[in-house]
Amino acid sequence: MGQIVVGISDRKISRNPADTLITYSLGSCLGITVYDPVAQLGGMMHCMLPIAGADREKAKANPFMFVDTGMATFLQELFDLGVTRKNAVVKVCGGARVLDSKDLFRIGERNFIVFRKMMWKNGLMIAAQDVGGSSARTMFLEIASGIVSVKNGTKISELK
Amino acid sequence: MIPLNSTNINKPLKEIEKRIDSYPAMPAMCQHLIKSCEDPDVNFKKLVDEIRYDPGITANILKMANSAYYGSSRRIESLQTAMVRLGLKQISEIVIAHSVADRLVKKLQGYDLRPEELLKHSVWVAIAAEDLANVLHIKPPAMLFTAGLLHDLGKIILDDYILDQREALLKATGNNGEDKISFDIVEHQILGINHSEVGAQLLENWNFPEELVIAVRYHHAPTDPDIEYDPSAAMVHIADMLAYSVGIGIGVDGLQYVSNPEVIERLHLKPIILEGVASRTLEKMEELKSLLVG
Ligand SMILES: [Fe+2]
Numbered sequence: 102m103g104q105i106v107v108g109i110s111d112r113k114i115s116r117n118p119a120d121t122l123i124t125y126s127l128g129s130c131l132g133i134t135v136y137d138p139v140a141q142l143g144g145m146m147h148c149m150l151p152i153a154g155a156d157r158e159k160a161k162a163n164p165f166m167f168v169d170t171g172m173a174t175f176l177q178e179l180f181d182l183g184v185t186r187k188n189a190v191v192k193v194c195g196g197a198r199v200l201d202s203k204d205l206f207r208i209g210e211r212n213f214i215v216f217r218k219m220m221w222k223n224g225l226m227i228a229a230q231d232v233g234g235s236s237a238r239t240m241f242l243e244i245a246s247g248i249v250s251v252k253n254g255t256k257i258s259e260l261k
Numbered sequence: 262m263i264p265l266n267s268t269n270i271n272k273p274l275k276e277i278e279k280r281i282d283s284y285p286a287m288p289a290m291c292q293h294l295i296k297s298c299e300d301p302d303v304n305f306k307k308l309v310d311e312i313r314y315d316p317g318i319t320a321n322i323l324k325m326a327n328s329a330y331y332g333s334s335r336r337i338e339s340l341q342t343a344m345v346r347l348g349l350k351q352i353s354e355i356v357i358a359h360s361v362a363d364r365l366v367k368k369l370q371g372y373d374l375r376p377e378e379l380l381k382h383s384v385w386v387a388i389a390a391e392d393l394a395n396v397l398h399i400k401p402p403a404m405l406f407t408a409g410l411l412h413d414l415g416k417i418i419l420d421d422y423i424l425d426q427r428e429a430l431l432k433a434t435g436n437n438g439e440d441k442i443s444f445d446i447v448e449h450q451i452l453g454i455n456h457s458e459v460g461a462q463l464l465e466n467w468n469f470p471e472e473l474v475i476a477v478r479y480h481h482a483p484t485d486p487d488i489e490y491d492p493s494a495a496m497v498h499i500a501d502m503l504a505y506s507v508g509i510g511i512g513v514d515g516l517q518y519v520s521n522p523e524v525i526e527r528l529h530l531k532p533i534i535l536e537g538v539a540s541r542t543l544e545k546m547e548e549l550k551s552l553l554v555g
């Protein structure tokens with residue numbers, strides 16, 4: 102079985118049924134999976150910050166650091182590989198936050214707002230989500246089945 | 262609050278204190294370099310000669326001086342040139358970082374941190390704290406980078422006890438929601454000491470400077486009434502909260518740390534400032550980390 106780790110500000114795409122895509126340490130970052138059962142392929146992305154606005158240079162070098170440029174690039178790659186809007190199953194987790202009475206560290210919330218906007222722009226629906234709270238998450242996508250699971254704190258469960 | 266149960270508390274605390282006292286000190290050169298940085302009349306030539314006797318440290322300094330991370334353009338062959346080029350402050354940061362890296366690189370089972378995660382977290386906090394000072398146009402305190410690098414050192418000692426008491430710790434942090442208690446406070450409740458206090462105690466045992474000890478001890482409580490406002494503790498605190506936010510080095514403690522509202526107000530922090538720090542720090546952290554363990 103091939104475990105393919107998706108780092109922070111990165112994405113991986115696979116059509117090998119032996120692969121499981123994994124991303125660790127999701128805090129306020131978003132883990133986003135797209136699976137197409139007809140095209141039989143899936144991808145996973147790990148974005149750190151909501152918008153590239155402040156740092157266009159960074160976004161050019163690494164679009165997956167930001168949800169807006171990340172989603173645009175990731176979706177285009179998937180569509181080029183045969184994923185269709187009709188069949189794409191999109192799931193999302195992360196968006197947690199530290200205990201912050203000043204609302205300064207609301208990066209996760211901002212990430213999720215931008216994510217929803219990008220979904221809407223692309224005519225896509227969120228199939229399942231596990232966002233918010235203050236625990237660390239790990240996300241898994243099995244390419245063979247399209248099953249997505251999330252380890253939230255110490256518990257693992259399927260995201261559906 | 263959970264009452265301190267004497268039968269539960271005393272035993273691990275005594276054991277933890279024993280471990281702190283028997284934990285191997287950092288190489289003497291670290292201490293020597295810190296002192297030299299503070300000495301306006303330091304004999305640079307003599308220092309170069311002293312370092313030359315240690316081939317390991319010499320090799321590390323040359324490697325760093327020639328790396329893209331420190332902006333190298335042409336090849337530096339001699340220790341003397343490398344030291345002039347980097348300056349004493351960076352030399353001491355480099356030597357400390359190399360000395361502590363193999364301690365931070367190990368997997369921590371209790372905290373649920375994979376190998377290298379604590380090192381990444383520490384390097385992140387060191388870089389982000391300095392970057393934060395820069396964007397806020399605050400002159401970085403002299404030891405800020407090193408304070409960031411060493412702030413969670415205490416986790417190495419506490420790890421076994423976290424593993425033993427995991428259930429109790431998780432229970433004590435409370436349910437999801439606003440009533441959650443900061444993980445460092447829960448550590449103190451359950452184990453009688455938390456990772457900040459353990460780290461500070463280690464540095465004290467090694468005779469590291471007071472400002473470093475304070476920044477480490479108060480990185481989760483930078484406005485504690487026991488201290489005057491401490492810019493190092495404050496900036497390490499914010500850099501640390503940012504590391505947790507973006508998921509650098511989060512384990513069983515998750516994101517369960519409380520941000521300090523007074524520091525946030527005092528530094529006039531805004532989300533956009535922090536997002537800038539985060540985007541700049543990520544790549545630098547990977548680069549520096551691989552120089553340290555590669
Ligand atoms: Fe800490």
Ligand SMILES: [Fe+2]
Nearest residue numbers: 382412413501
């Ligand atoms: Fe930390």
